[in-house]
Amino acid sequence: MLNKIVEALNGRSDLSGWTVRHLRSRGAQVYAVPGQIESQRLVNVEQYRIDVLCQTSDPEGKPAVGSGDITVLPGEDIKAAVEKAVLTAGLVANPVHTLPAPAPLPDVPLLDADLQKDPSAVTKDMMEHIQAAASKNRGIHLTAAECFGEIHTTHLINSRGIDAEQDATQIHVEFVLHGRRGENDVETFTEMDRRRVADFRLQDEIEQRTRHTLDLFETAAPPSWQGPVVLRNEVLATFIAGDNLQGSVLQTLGSAGSKYAKISPWEIGKSIFRSDVKGDPLTVWANRCMPFGTASNRFDEEGLPAQRVELIHGNELAAFAANQCYADYLNLPATGAFGGVELPPGQTAASALLAEPYVEIIQFSWFNPDTITGDFATEIRLGYLVQNGKRKPFRGGQLVGNYLDALADVRWSAETGFFGSYLGPHTARFNDLKIVA
Amino acid sequence: MTDLKLPSAMAELRPALGKIVTQSQEQLPYFAALLSSKHGLQISVDNREERVVERPPSAGTVLSAFDGRTIYERAVSGFDPGEVQRAARELVQGKSFEPYAPAAESEPQRSGDFTISMQIDPAELSIREKLDRCRELHRRTKSRDPRIVNVQVRYIEAGEHAVFASRHADLAQHLQRLNLFLVVIVAGEDGQVKYDWRSKSGEAGWEILEFTDEEIQHLVDSAVALLGADRIEPGEYQVITAPGVSGIICHESFGHGVETDMFLKQRARAAHFIDRSVGSPLVNIFDDPSQPGGFGSYFFDDEGRLAAPTQIVEEGLFRRGITDLYSATALKIPRSANGRRQDYSRKAYARMSNTYFGAGTSSLDEMLAQVDDGIYLDKWSSGMEDPQGWGIQVTCHYGHEIRGGKITNRLFAPIGISGYVPDVLQSVTAVGREWRLEAGNCGKGHKEVVPVASGGPHLLLKARLG
Structure with missing residues (x-):
């Protein structure tokens, strides 16, 4: 046929x-x-x-x-x-x-x-x-x-x-x-x-x-907290790469379609952040070549070959992920569908990112930031307050903030992992996030 | 007989289903066939481009065999009689089925062809006419404020045909859902981008999709106002929820939380609260797939159950859940018409249809007069269920300050609602009389998306906001 x-x-x-x-x-x-x-x-x-x-x-x-x-x-x-x-x-x-x-x-x-x-x-x-x-x-x-x-x-x-x-x-x-x-x-x-x-x-x-x-x-009531928040493994992967229901902020603002529609304020060669970067510099690849990546392929819906595109280099936008149409409209290289998200290893051992005190969040109800503004207010299903040598579980409360502000003040682990649609550091310490009880 | 305009291949297969069901039933205590075709159109118009695309269709046949312990299914693309007969043979061949443990009630005999009523059937409009209507709405909106950087009009038309056949049922239906979104995107002097949207939707014709100039201007004003919105100071507030926000609270709490497959999986705290208090006596909650025009309405569910309302909470007391065939059989409880599939490639689960708080008697002004310092939650953007922990996660796109019984211009965005479901529902002290449903798409966890509606009246309650 x-x-x-x-x-x-x-x-x-x-x-x-x-x-x-x-x-x-x-x-x-x-x-x-x-x-x-x-x-x-x-x-x-x-x-x-x-x-x-x-x-x-x-x-x-x-x-x-x-x-x-x-x-x-x-x-x-x-x-x-x-x-x-x-x-x-x-x-x-x-x-x-x-x-x-x-x-x-x-x-x-x-x-x-x-x-x-x-x-x-x-x-x-x-x-x-x-x-x-x-x-x-x-x-x-x-x-x-x-x-x-x-x-x-x-x-x-x-x-x-x-x-x-x-x-x-x-x-x-x-x-x-x-x-x-x-x-x-x-x-x-x-x-x-x-x-x-x-x-x-x-x-x-x-x-x-x-x-x-x-x-x-054993959970207690959530703490009111402003300070270091650690995410690891699958929950970090969702934070970075989004989930089945919703893509991530990086995918939305890094796409040429969003740029053409004037939804994305990002510009090539300029910082993606709206404030000074206090943490590790951010480099991101949109990667369809990731072996066994759930967003990987040999070619996308238009037939464009898989690529590993450096989207963000040292906090600055290096490229938009562009299908053929928006590549033509914006005079950009056609990179095809976004694919998975890859980050380089950080400079710090994961163990060093667990310096007390900090809060670790294990599970959100649903981490779903506004993919255009980056704002989020998301309920915590399970977290731990780690201080004075004790790891106390809690549930409830909300992590409140802005996605890009969070990425502007984060340290990444040197150890990496593969989580389906995300390849990169398996531990991240966000230095200044807020939990409201 | 009602002309459902079934797809031709589906119409040709339908007469053969009786024989397939009868033959398969000889070896099986329960056998059913569902023919499902979902198709649609999406038109988008914005400042820079236009798109007319087909919504990815699905068309296929599900054959289900149930022995009381396990449901075995074969799902095949399309409606080819030879393929369906082969799949039916393969489904039953060589299997020894357990004796069927019948559901708590006997299956009534039922038949009928059903379709919704429409004044302006989208099938009677050409694609050009629909595109022109979208262009006109875009034109009416795009120049209303210099801070607008884009206006997006998105029209979604989703048609659905289904045929269900079993020993007791010969049913067919045609559903037509329409949704028209208007999104206004604005940019501030500092480059920040904000947006707001309004939608018109329902199971009806184009007659429900009209936007007034006042509605458009209100939308533009609210998008611009978001450029100056603050983050709310976290804490407990006296809150009035708009009907849509009431609906999403209802949906995530005593909607998902009372899907009885979750009872079977020991995932629902509500299972331990039958006939116990879960809210203020002012609280009544319903799920009703027979609600005329509701985005989640249907005439029968994907397991051949005729649509009828279910009262979930009555004057604050939890009465019953909503079921699919499997969980109702396993739990030995009466069925409701809530067995729904994302499409033929997925199994049926207990799912909501139109879920809402019942209306009360208060006007909005009367409710506002009871609030000296609080928040009016205008619009929801997302929610997530927690049937076991009864936690609430609802995110509102924005809310307005209430001061001295009046809604002020001060805006907060976004606002997260959190807390413990019974605490929130027990805190309801007034229920409005203005009532409406809003359309949405609902997942089970993070998949299995089906169209639903949720809504209700304004509610006056206490909640933690952040």
Whole structure:
């Protein structure tokens, strides 16, 4: 069917460009509740996404371009679908832009070979592993778990000659550890996405989460605090790279689309900060080449090859992440989709970042800063006040501040870790953040 | 029979479902088929470009087999009869199912084709007409203040067709949700960027999407005012919540917190509070998928249950939760019509539809007169559930100072609401009579997004703000 779509698109003389993607995925899903498997699912998805560009003209008669898109399912009417996309494209008059041309594609590792062979077996094994690891802990038990394993295949062809294919695997795991003492119930909720099983370290994760869950029995009221706040591992990764529901401030303000829309005040060659930098200088890569990164790929939705783009160098914006359209509009290099976030190792040993006193936050309800202003006020599910040699757990209260101000006064650990969409220091000490009780 | 304008492949497969269900049911205590097609359009117009894009569609078939312990499902793309029959065979072949433990109530026989009522059906408007309407709204807004750097108009049209077939049900529905966002982005002299938005939305036609000049000017004024907003001094405040903010509090507390799959997973504190006090006697909370025009409305859920309201909290007492098939069966409790899927590729969970506080009797002026020093929380931007800990995380885009019973021009942004749910609900001392729903998208944790609405009246309460 892909060939027929390409034939149909090549047969039209009114198009200035087109892209078609054949998207297939297959996967297995397992859901557990206490004592049993709630649901087992096998899922197959297949569709063709077509994007077309047509020459149009703006209200003043200048050359312009319109874009239209359509999704076709196997067996559906190709000609009618293309016609609909073209009609839509004819309505719009944007500044002229191009499509990507063929270019060498990097070899980015994206596959878990076992998952590719048998997603049902891998998800079942992972679920059993989670259940076994959780059952070792007295006083805490697993009350819910989900495991998805998917294989995504993309074949992209465009009118400029790109013809590229990629396979990628994706695993989503979430689990709830629960404890009860008398009428006091506590829980921790964990979710993680990776491309391969080997990157999960489930045993360690469950042991650590078990300790956190037990500590929730001992929590005190939140402190009123202004001073050092430490974030580590997954919670730091979410702070830096955002989550499934919301991208990060770096992604929003570092994108050429935001610059073109005048949402981002950032300018290349200028500091991204609105105040003096008191902490370590900030360097950030937008990286689609990160091996097994959940936001990595060999090529993006337009066919642009994966790159490791230095977005911020020494506090100054070095580049915007730009798809082909906004690259053309702003006369920038086309870097493609943002990808994951990579930071260089810091200069300080992680142990030195834990100088007392400080607050460590283990889990937020949802760290969701305003991605345009950077302001946040986010509830704390579990934190520790560490002082005088004691580590006292607390829950509640809000971390209040501004994302960029926080990054302007932070020290990064020399030790790094990989967390799916973030690669970089695994510990950060924000020197002056505020917690309101 | 109502013409639902089902996609042709779905309409062709529908008559064959009875046979597939009957054949599969021979080996199974419970078997159901759901055909689901979601499709839509998004138009965006701003100062620099326009986009008309298809919303990523999903169209597929879910076959479900349930033995009382585990739900086994096969989900396949599209509606090809041969493919669906093959998937049904594979689903039941070689499996030995446990005896089905029936739900606490028997399945009623039900059938029908349902569609929403619209005055201006978007299907009757061309894409050009819709684009022109967006352009016109953009034109009316963009030059109202020199500090405006961009105005974004975003129109989202989401259509949904579903067919559900089981031994007891033969149902079909067409839903149409519309959303029109107007976003005003302003920049201050120091380069800082602020924004505000207003949306019109519902399960209806274009008739609900009109913006008045007064509404547009109010939006521009509030965006500009945000350039001078302060951060609030953290502490406990007397608060009046606007209906949308009331709604998000309701949604995150006794919405997510009473989804009964969370009871089964021992994740919901509410499970221990049935018929116990969780709020002031002024507090009534409902979930109602049959609410006309509600963004979260439907005629039947993804497990074939006909929509009907559920009273969750009655005069401060928690009465019951909202269910999906699995948790209702496992917990042996009556079902409600809240089994919903993100799309055919995901399982059904107990999910909210339109969740809201019931209206009271006070006017806003009467409520303001009771506040000497407090905050009027105008607009929410996000929330997150905590069904086990009953903590609240709601972020408001901004709120206004209340002084001497009047809302002043002093603005605080953003404002986080935190606290313990029962404390907040027990503190409610007045409930407004003006009532409305606001549209939203709701995730289960950080995924499984479904359209919902939440709302209610103004509430006068105490809360910690920061």
